[in-house]
Amino acid sequence: MPELARRSLLLGLSAAALSACVSRPVSVPGAPADRPFPKVLSRRDRITRTVVGLRPFRPQGFRLEAEAFGEKTVIHNYGHGGCGVTLSWGTCQRAAVMAGEAGRLDVAVLGGGVMGLTSALILARRGHDVTVYADVMHPNTTSNVAGALWLPSSLYDRDVASEDFLRLNWQVTREAHRGFLPYVNRPGYGVSWVHHSEVSERVREPRWALPGGDDLYPGLEVLTAQTRFGFAYEERYHTLMIDPDYYLDMLMKDAQLAGARFVSWRFETLDELLALPEPVIVNCTGLGAAKLFADETLIPIRGQLSHLLPQPEIDYSYTGWGNGGSLYMFPRKTGLVLGGSHGRGDVSMDVSEEELTRMVDGHAALAERAAFSTSASNQAISGLFSGA
Ligand SMILES: Cc1cc2nc3c(=O)[nH]c(=O)nc-3n(C[C@H](O)[C@H](O)[C@H](O)COP(=O)(O)OP(=O)(O)OC[C@H]3O[C@@H](n4cnc5c(N)ncnc54)[C@H](O)[C@@H]3O)c2cc1C
The missing domain is CATH 3.40.50.720 (NAD(P)-binding Rossmann-like Domain)
Structure with missing residues (x-):
């Protein structure tokens, strides 16, 4: 699938976003001098539960x-x-x-x-x-x-959704964001900011605005160097985590x-x-x-998530591509959530062992990749991530 189509499916980009491609050049120098990322310990013996759900997709x-x-x-x-x-x-x-x-x-x-x-x-x-x-x-x-990360994704098919829907969705996305803000860090509600990275092997130039507009994503940085896991391209920003x-x-x-x-x-x-x-x-x-x-x-899109034991030092989340599909990790107080499966039309509620292995191995490989700092080193293990 072409990168734009794939991303619009994954992130639910609206027409407004697409027509408002952001021409701002990709920033290379002065990339953030972040501390090293603590590694996700993606192992079967750390899984506390694996759950399956069907996304109600139109x-x-x-x-x-x-x-x-x-x-x-x-x-x-x-x-x-x-x-x-x-x-x-x-x-x-x-x-x-x-x-x-x-x-x-x-x-x-x-x-x-x-x-x-x-x-x-x-x-x-x-x-x-x-x-x-x-x-x-x-x-x-x-x-x-x-x-549940606050990020419009898997919401519609770009070649099917009408311009009217895309405009409505843009507005609704902005209203939805405003609705959540009063809940951030309110005791007991499980809503907090997280530093999120969306990584890919393809540089988006020109890039397009994030769903609902870049201003909804504080601290947005566009990186082609010193990226998370050494990918070719990263958009890093703050968004909301909802438990x-x-x-x-x-x-x-x-x-x-x-x-x-x-x-x-x-x-x-x-x-x-x-x-x-x-x-x-x-x-x-x-x-x-x-x-x-x-x-x-209405089409079900099956998703499978594995919850791992908590790692309080993990204060970032990511969405990426690897090991034969998409991969994402969201940190919660109660544990880390590993996900990324999208089975369109699949209504099986059974845990798929194959998908579980793909996820655990895929996230473990990403964690190892974090240990490498140069793109040359990353090439050595890039086989796992073809298609990113
Ligand atoms: C693996 C996975 C990961 C996801 N990650 C995210 C994420 O990161 N961020 C995000 O925003 N969203 C995410 N989603 C999507 C999100 O979960 C759904 O979009 C959302 O739950 C839909 O909410 P809903 O209230 O419409 O449906 P539901 O939560 O399914 O609720 C439907 C309700 O209707 C009731 N109902 C249905 N039919 C009948 C009937 N005939 N009679 C009586 N009651 C009925 C049900 O019992 C239920 O109470 C994810 C979904 C999955 C499966």
């Missing part, structure tokens, strides 16, 4: 719109692919405004993942009488499986405190759903919308 991007069913209004808010946590405050705020426009107080929120919980909280705080209906609740939703185990817990408590009620329920048919007493329904069912609303465009 090639044309998320669905955010109102649909009338007789006297009922359904506000769709699903299909956020690999960045539902990232976009939650953006699309949920807009969904809540749409629900308010329906002019009724009672609102049903369908779904107890990050979209359902955020929607419920916003609606309850806006004075609505909110009931959340969900088959699976926190801590067992796909949202609990997420990485879903903490964050979703607090979100649910906040929604309850604001007055939202929670009902455990699985809807098998649309008719069953439309029989709810609430005149307005906010649909945050993620992949569940495929069956409930006959949305055939």
